[in-house]
Amino acid sequence: MSEVVLAYDRPSRLDGGVLGLGRAGDSGPLPFFDGFAARPGLVAALLLAVAAVARSRYFQPSAARLLDPILTSGDGRLRLESFSSCCGVYARADLLPEALTGTRAAPGTTNVDLNQDVRDALSQLDDRDELRLSVGADGLTVVTRATAAFERKVTLPTRWIKGLGEAALAQAGMQVAATAGPAATRRLLTGLPPAGPASAPPWALVAQGRELRFRQAATARAPLVAGPFRLREMRPLARYALGLTVWTRPGPGPRSTAFQLDLPGARLWLVLSPDVTRGFSGEGQALGVLADPGTVAAASALRPALAWTSRLDETALAASAGVTTGRLRQMLAVLGSQGLVGYDLAEQAWFRRDLPFAAGRVPTLQPRVRRAAAISAPDITVQPIEGGHEVFVRGRGFAHRVALAGGDACCTCLWFSRHGDSRGPCRHVLAARAHVAATSSEASAQPPAAPAGRPNYQETGS
Numbered sequence: 001m002s003e004v005v006l007a008y009d010r011p012s013r014l015d016g017g018v019l020g021l022g023r024a025g026d027s028g029p030l031p032f033f034d035g036f037a038a039r040p041g042l043v044a045a046l047l048l049a050v051a052a053v054a055r056s057r058y059f060q061p062s063a064a065r066l067l068d069p070i071l072t073s074g075d076g077r078l079r080l081e082s083f084s085s086c087c088g089v090y091a092r093a094d095l096l097p098e099a100l101t102g103t104r105a106a107p108g109t110t111n112v113d114l115n116q117d118v119r120d121a122l123s124q125l126d127d128r129d130e131l132r133l134s135v136g137a138d139g140l141t142v143v144t145r146a147t148a149a150f151e152r153k154v155t156l157p158t159r160w161i162k163g164l165g166e167a168a169l170a171q172a173g174m175q176v177a178a179t180a181g182p183a184a185t186r187r188l189l190t191g192l193p194p195a196g197p198a199s200a201p202p203w204a205l206v207a208q209g210r211e212l213r214f215r216q217a218a219t220a221r222a223p224l225v226a227g228p229f230r231l232r233e234m235r236p237l238a239r240y241a242l243g244l245t246v247w248t249r250p251g252p253g254p255r256s257t258a259f260q261l262d263l264p265g266a267r268l269w270l271v272l273s274p275d276v277t278r279g280f281s282g283e284g285q286a287l288g289v290l291a292d293p294g295t296v297a298a299a300s301a302l303r304p305a306l307a308w309t310s311r312l313d314e315t316a317l318a319a320s321a322g323v324t325t326g327r328l329r330q331m332l333a334v335l336g337s338q339g340l341v342g343y344d345l346a347e348q349a350w351f352r353r354d355l356p357f358a359a360g361r362v363p364t365l366q367p368r369v370r371r372a373a374a375i376s377a378p379d380i381t382v383q384p385i386e387g388g389h390e391v392f393v394r395g396r397g398f399a400h401r402v403a404l405a406g407g408d409a410c411c412t413c414l415w416f417s418r419h420g421d422s423r424g425p426c427r428h429v430l431a432a433r434a435h436v437a438a439t440s441s442e443a444s445a446q447p448p449a450a451p452a453g454r455p456n457y458q459e460t461g462s
Contacts, residue, residue, distance in 0.1 A: 031135055032136060033108065034132075035133060037095075037101075037132075038100060039099065041127040044131060045240070046266060050091045054114075056089070056233070058084055072108070074107040079094050083163050083280070088275075089271070092269040096267075108137065109353045109355055113154050159279075161355070162365055167271055170271065171247070171256075171343045175248070178205060178212055180243060182241050184210050192228055192235075199228065199229045200227050202224035202225060204223070212244075225272060256272065257271070260346060285424050286333045286424070288425060289333050290333075291369050291430045298327075301321075308352055309352070311347045311349040312349055340352070387405045388404045391436065393431055
């Protein structure tokens with residue numbers, strides 16, 4: 001009697017209501033996305049634009065090393081994402097169902113390195129050609145009438161994982177600041193300021209009738225865009241443009257700005273950081289929730305409830321988890337910091353990615369969280385004040401004063417004096433908030449002993 005042993009390409013699993021079955025045999029893993037482009041020239045140009053952003057370094061240009069677009073399939077569509085090598089530009093191309101024919105679009109995510117041979121093949125396509133894309137856990141296959149090429153899966157850069165969450169938080173809460181039609185979009189992209197130090201400071205995006213123009217002089221109510229030359233990767237797609245929508249967060253001064261280029265059956269997004277010198281991976285807007293072990297644990301428990309859809313229903317998710325919508329958004333911020341969810345401004349909703357989640361990686365990915373956790377309770381002294389708390393956090397032989405009032409905080413450290421709260425809280429604020437939250441109201445009401453001598457409020461670092 002002979003014995004037959006079957007080897008499966010991956011474990012079968014039920015994730016968010018979607019059943020993924022492993023396959024036996026030697027035919028190789030089944031791709032989770034397989035389909036033809038309805039407009040090959042347009043889809044090829046989108047692939048090349050996202051890859052061009054990954055190859056670019058807009059701050060201190062040099063040879064780029066991060067060339068790995070992320071591809072996510074699900075809900076009948078394919079998303080391609082990347083960051084610039086300086087991490088200051090986030091790019092995303094959404095191929096909607098109408099852009100794809102004969103498509104198999106099961107849930108899945110991978111990231112690949114588009115080499116020169118693939119880019120050369122894509123650059124020669126137009127809408128009269130044929131383009132087939134096959135995406136699986138092992139990589140990407142591109143097939144044209146002239147050639148076929150396979151790109152293997154590569155390791156996702158840690159910096160990108162951090163940047164994915166920060167870019168999503170930057171977009172959540174944005175509002176429409178300006179719009180342009182097809183012709184005005186082409187003229188705006190054709191007339192971008194040239195790259196260079198003179199173009200790095202913020203420019204005002206001014207509406208003049210139906211036109212949009214970048215102006216160096218600040219204008220009331222006009223959004224400020226740092227380094228508008230970073231939009232240059234949109235130029236090859238301008239001929240397909242149906243319109244442009246500009247999104248930004250309300251408030252004065254330079255802020256992250258999102259440019260949505262509408263195309264037939266697709267969208268291209270470029271999200272620019274508030275300054276050419278700033279990368280999304282260091283923005284730190286998620287640090288407050290990442291420093292709370294309870295929120296991190298709740299987010300880990302929420303992950304199985306995420307459905308594979310282009311639009312996560314916050315109300316339904318909050319109800320199933322038994323939390324408020326505000327609490328749910330904190331949990332989504334944690335998942336976003338691990339790259340598990342992103343934010344879609346066009347849908348005004350979060351969407352799902354399939355990346356591994358490990359709560360234990362948070363301190364590794366976020367050094368400020370790790371440093372705050374290393375500050376021991378005896379080094380923190382809390383005094384209640386009107387409307388909040390005054391907290392002294394001892395450092396290297398001296399202490400910093402942290403003032404907490406509701407959701408606002410300030411610190412006397414050098415990090416806060418340089419950045420305020422624009423780059424997320426410093427480690428002293430994180431430690432102070434965690435200590436106050438862990439202390440009972442009865443204990444907090446008792447004024448602790450004052451620190452010996454007058455604290456010296458000087459220290460570098462965050």
